[in-house]
Amino acid sequence: MKKTVLITGATTGIGKATAFAFGNKDYNVVFTSRNQARGEEFSKELSDKGVENTFLELDVTNEVAVKTVVEKAVAKYGKLDALVNNAGVALGSVLMADATTEDLRQMLDTNVMGVFYGMKYAIKEMLKTGGGAIVNLASIAGHNGLLYTAQYCATKHAVVGLTKGAAIDYATMGIRINAIAPGAIKTNIIQASIDTGAYSEESIAAIHPMKRMGTPEDIANGIAFLASDDCPFMTGTTLFVDGGYNAQ
Ligand code: NAI
DSSP, X not given: OOOEEEESSOSSHHHHHHHHHHHHTTOEEEEEESOHHHHHHHHHHHXXXXXXXXXXXXXXXXXXXXXXXXXXXXXXXXXXXXXXXOOOOOOOOSOGGGSOHHHHHHHIIIIIIHHHHHHHHHHHHHHHTTOEEEEEEOOGGGTSOOTTOHHHHHHHHHHHHHHHHHHHXXXXXXXXXXXXXXXXXXXXXXXXXXXXXXXXXXXXXXXXXXXXXXXXXXXXXXXXXXXXXXXXXXXXXXXXXSTTGGGO
């Protein structure tokens, strides 16, 4: 039976590359976006490349909506083999005391609660259908402090905590749960910080031993690996795809 993956926030950046990575591995790709037009456009792009896909509109901060999306994916394809909790936001690249409470709340709602909802409802379905794999988007900011990023760091450390704890809970139940920690990847999130003048592309590249930023494809391949049968003994861990950043 063909496998099925659900990817949140998948019309841009890492999520988009991840949809193609799973499509290339012949998965059914269920993907979400908050934007109907962007979702439909990307669905066509995937179909044109021969990828069986379903687009569902979703704001991951809405628990009921997350539950519904997971259930719809299972209803359509019979089973959910993999969930990629990709949707995330990075707001306010400033010194901590200059950050707004509202920005942190939005990051907690999206990066932490959104991931929790996805895991919760996917796990319930996976338990019914013989297991699966979950990959959560953490970050090098989930293991370290980074300049102007304390609040985002807090949310990504929480993702690592959810990953480790849940991995232990379900280790004997056929569900593997891992995180991936990208270094700085060329996507909208980083571009927003470059646009505000907080960083430059050169200064971001310079913090990585490889002296470059990563590509969405670099991360997508790591995600597809973590979700695959090629790593059956991996759970509760974080795969660093960071140009050597975490080795320093
Ligand atoms: P991106 O901005 O292109 O992708 C994030 C996606 O999440 C967007 O499509 C956005 O619309 C969606 N999203 C945001 N809030 C949402 C919500 N409430 N409900 C549903 N969707 C929502 O940026 P990128 O880089 O592709 O980000 C993907 C993930 O990778 C995020 O979790 C991010 O924190 C993480 N990450 C990115 C790094 C980077 O350097 N670009 C580094 C480490 C982690």
